[in-house]
Amino acid sequence: MKCRVCREPAVIDVRRQNANYCCEHFLRMCRDQVARAIDEFAMVQPGDRCLVAVSGGKDSLAVWDLLVELGYAADGLYIGLGIGEYSDASRDHARAFASSRGLKLTEIDLRAEYGYDIPTGARTAHRAPCSACGLSKRHIFDKAAIDGGYDVLVTGHNLDDEAAVLFGNVLHWQTEYLGRQLPVLPAQNGFPRKVKPLVRLGERETAAYCVLRGIDYLVDECPMAAGNRHLGYKDALNQIEAVSPGSKFDFYFGFLKRAAGHFRSGAEVDQAELRACARCGAPTPGEVCAFCKLVDQAAQPRTVTVMLNQRGHS
Ligand code: Q46
Ligand code: ZN
Ligand code: ZN
Numbered sequence: 001m002k003c004r005v006c007r008e009p010a011v012i013d014v015r016r017q018n019a020n021y022c023c024e025h026f027l028r029m030c031r032d033q034v035a036r037a038i039d040e041f042a043m044v045q046p047g048d049r050c051l052v053a054v055s056g057g058k059d060s061l062a063v064w065d066l067l068v069e070l071g072y073a074a075d076g077l078y079i080g081l082g083i084g085e086y087s088d089a090s091r092d093h094a095r096a097f098a099s100s101r102g103l104k105l106t107e108i109d110l111r112a113e114y115g116y117d118i119p120t121g122a123r124t125a126h127r128a129p130c131s132a133c134g135l136s137k138r139h140i141f142d143k144a145a146i147d148g149g150y151d152v153l154v155t156g157h158n159l160d161d162e163a164a165v166l167f168g169n170v171l172h173w174q175t176e177y178l179g180r181q182l183p184v185l186p187a188q189n190g191f192p193r194k195v196k197p198l199v200r201l202g203e204r205e206t207a208a209y210c211v212l213r214g215i216d217y218l219v220d221e222c223p224m225a226a227g228n229r230h231l232g233y234k235d236a237l238n239q240i241e242a243v244s245p246g247s248k249f250d251f252y253f254g255f256l257k258r259a260a261g262h263f264r265s266g267a268e269v270d271q272a273e274l275r276a277c278a279r280c281g282a283p284t285p286g287e288v289c290a291f292c293k294l295v296d297q298a299a300q301p302r303t304v305t306v307m308l309n310q311r312g313h314s
Contacts, residue, residue: 012208015245023212030209033200034066041184043195048151050074051192053141054098054105056090058217059156061097062206063198065215067154068101074154077144079137080109082117086222093218106148108140114295118224121298129224132294139282139291145192158198158206163248164233166255171233179263182256189274190283202248 001010003022010020014029021029038044044067052064054076067074078094081087091107098105111117114136116124122132145153162181169177187193198206210217225231240247276282277289284290 011212012205014205016202016241016249018245027209027212030062030201030205031066031069034063034197035070037183037197037200038070038195041182041195043184043197044072044152044154048072049149050152050154051141051145051148051150052076052154053137053156054078054094055156056093056097056218057156058207058210058215058219059158059161059198059203061093061156061215061217062201062209062213063154063156064097064103065101065213066209067197068103074103075148075150076103076105077141078105078107079140080107080111081133081136082109082111083119083222083224086218086220089220090218093216096216106144108144110136110140115299116295121294125294125297127294128228130228130230132298133224135290135294139289142191143280143282146190150192151187152193152195154195154197156198156206157196158201158203159248159252160203160234160237162196162199163237163252164230166252167233167237168229175263178260179265182260190276190281199252200249 001013001020002008003010003025004019005025005028006022008022011023012026013020014026044050050067050072052060052067052074054060054064056078060076064074064076076094076098078091080091094105097103110121118129118133118136121136122129125132141153141155144150162183166178166181168174169181183196183199185191185194201209207217209215237248237251273285274283275285277284277292278287279292280289282289282291
């Protein structure tokens with residue numbers, strides 16, 4: 001197995017590209033793919049301040065590293081979700097990466113700031129953990145980006161993630177989501193610009209990138225992910241990819257090129273109907289945003305306990 005570029009022994013094959021790479025040229029390919037995605041979708045402009053949503057996993061650390069390598073100014077934000085040992089380990093990996101590179105990492109602890117953690121909050125609010133978690137992360141990352149004066153919020157979603165989400169949205173014809181499933185969403189209505197620079201790289205490649213760059217990422221998956229639909233869609237696409245390399249890429253980029261535009265008008269109408277949440281000011285279609293409702297429900301037992309204790313003491 002020889003490197004496509006230099007003909008030296010290769011360390012990895014990328015079947016989708018029908019190519020093998022040595023370490024140096026694999027890393028260069030990853031940087032080129034990210035630079036191309038940034039350029040193709042006008043994700044980041046020179047001088048923009050980027051805030052990276054960091055989980056301590058391979059994708060978020062890879063995208064942070066790649067942005068810095070490409071010369072962009074990028075800080076990190078980590079949210080402590082309170083998912084037992086998984087959260088402790090993910091925080092340690094995020095911290096270790098930031099300090100090894102001299103990068104700024106801000107941490108927000110869900111329980112300390114908002115009075116709940118994901119496992120107990122989701123149970124109390126009668127929501128699936130990933131639904132409560134996704135809503136919390138989206139709100140907190142958006143708010144931190146706006147409050148911190150960042151130009152762009154960066155996430156580590158890769159090609160496998162985006163193809164799996166697209167697969168699920170198509171399977172159930174969730175057209176309002178299809179209109180927004182883009183690698184870049186412009187800043188509007190109080191939301192920051194959101195970008196996904198890893199869309200041209202698969203998760204096997206982001207893992208290999210970390211290993212070859214010496215980035216110590218958290219290998220364990222979140223324990224709450226077990227059995228969720230997203231993983232099922234990924235498995236299904238992996239089976240297709242195994243017999244037909246390049247299918248994921250064609251599926252996702254074919255959608256962006258030929259189909260996404262058909263769903264955009266529905267998404268734009270949704271956006272136009274947003275107003276400021278009466279509690280927190282975040283954009284919402286209703287009076288109070290979904291996050292503030294979740295905080296009310298998820299943090300309830302703690303409030304009740306405090307009130308009862310106070311009554312008992314009076
Ligand atoms: S962290 Fe949160 Fe994920 Fe864990 S609870 Fe689900 S959404 S699986 S990216
Ligand atoms: Zn080479
Ligand atoms: Zn709100």
